[in-house]
Amino acid sequence: MRALTDEEMKTVLDKLANYMSDLKSLISPLEDGDRYVFRLNHSRVYYVKLSIANLATSISRDALLSLGTCLGKLTRTGKFRLHITALPILAQGARHKIWIKENGAQPFLYGSNVVKAHVGRWSEDCPEHQGCVVYSMADIPLGFGVTARSTTEARRLDPTGVVCFRQSDCGEYLRDEDTLFAG
Amino acid sequence: MAPTRTIKNKHSAKSSSSSSSGPKRSSKDGVKKPSFGGSKSGPKGGAPKGKIPTKEQKGKPNFGQDKKKKARVYTEKELGIPELNMITPVGVTKPKGKKKGKVFVDDRESMSTILAIVQAEKEGQIESKLIKARQMEEIREARKAEAEKKEQERKAKLDETKELMRKKRKRGDEKKKKGEEDEEDRIVKDAVATGTKAAKAKGGKKRVSFAADAE
The missing domain is CATH 2.30.130.10 (PUA domain)
Incomplete structure (x- = not known):
């Protein structure tokens, strides 16, 4: 599991911007001081709280099945495909x-x-x-x-x-x- | 090769050089063997050689040998010569002086800057799409209005011509009626005046025409 690179982040946000009007709410800090981050594992992009992502670092890549909300998959050609699991986040904004x-x-x-x-x-x-x-x-x-x-x-x-x-x-x-x- | 034990002592060196079997002996000595393969495994046999140049610095051939060795060290990669007939994929070439590996975006500031850029781009795209759609819609509306106007004009023209035709027909009917009445009156008058002669006159006409045909 790792954070997204500059380009990956751009492609992901670009796709999300097609459906959502307010993207800033995605990364705005929460009341408890925590915030949401994007993580990549097995070419899947997850939208997860930073505290949970930090906890997940103790689990090896192969053993980590999923965490937070799976937004979609980064294809080999560098594009991003949204999954149905991202629907609750899309529906919000x-x-x-x-x-x-x-x-x-x-x-x-x-x-x-x-x-x-x-x-x-x-x-x-x-x-x-x-x-x-x-x-x-x-x-x-x-x-x-x-x-x-x-x-x-x-x-x-x-x-x-x-x-x-x-x-x-x-x-x-x-x-x-x-x-x-x-x- | 020159480096042998004999060099340390001038007398022994002379004796060794003078004696024809000298070099063979030295070569047989286990310690000195590497000196023969010095050209190939230069750095390995460095220990005995290192001592030698201190005393034998005057000898020019040694310097030449050192230079040759250095020249062998350089490879194409070190010289930066591009390899010919090789296709290097874009992903493989890495720019010099740049940090190895990926640069991750994890801090809020950089994330929010990317986000702002992406959102601004998208807004612009959508706005331009909307403007374009509106313009197209306006053009379509204008065309529609024009077509409707033309249709109305055509209809009006058609109605006008229809009216004209009707009027003409009415006039024609009236005239016809009048003409018929006049003819009837005339026939009645003729009949009154000549009796049944009118019928006879008709028959005579026929006969004449028939006779003309026969001839």
């Missing part, structure tokens, strides 16, 4: 949101894109190809994706038109159970 109706929740959780007919409401002024967090109508985050159309264009779209391309959904906890935390 989401820049753009889409709420989907009950009839659209199941198709989304099974891995399909969001169609216009399933959208309950969406945040205004959302451009094309911008990261957004998908919520149920009861404000429960279900996953995240990338907008297929801007808000104004999406209004003119027919009901079967795709509004948001799925990136990750809560169904992955079951579907990718084997590879999500190790491997």
Whole structure:
């Protein structure tokens, strides 16, 4: 386990900035004097309290399975891929949101894109190809994706038109159970 | 090679040099063996040689030998000569004078500076996207308005022509009606005046035309 390098940190934050509007809250100091840090182990990036990260130094790299919240994986090409485990953090400071109706929740959780007919409401002024967090109508985050159309264009779209391309959904906890935390 | 025990004593050296079997003996001595392979394993046989130059500094060939040895020490790497026909991956080449290994970002200050840079970049990108989208939307709206205007104009023109046609038709009908009435009146008057002659006249006309065809 190690801290991120300059470039790694930039790629991770760049990806997070697609979905979140306020990144500073991520590293702001907590009330008890502790703060959150980013750590890398087995090419996975973890978002963890500094005190816990310091405790984890006593565990060898191979033996350390996970710590804190896994944000995603750094690929071999140097890109960063967000995992569904990062959803609680993304949902806290989401820049753009889409709420989907009950009839659209199941198709989304099974891995399909969001169609216009399933959208309950969406945040205004959302451009094309911008990261957004998908919520149920009861404000429960279900996953995240990338907008297929801007808000104004999406209004003119027919009901079967795709509004948001799925990136990750809560169904992955079951579907990718084997590879999500190790491997 | 010159360095032998005999050099220490001039007389013995002379005797050794004078005697033809001298060098063979010296070579047989176990201690002096390394002096023969001195050219190859120079640094190993340094101990006996080190003593020799103090007395035999005048001898020029020794200096020449030392220089040769030094020249052998240099390798291509030491000289910094680039190797030919070799592909060095980008990751492998390391800049000279830089610290080895990765530079980690763990302190809050550096993290927050990176964060600020990234956020500013992203904000700019999103803003430009939004502006672009708005501009495109405006253009689309303008085009739509123009198309609607054209459509309306076309419709208005069509209506106008339709009205004109209707009016023309109305006028034509009125004229027709008037004309028909006049003709009827005339026929009635003729009939009253000539009796059944009108029919006869019609038949006569036919006959004439028939006769003309026959001819």
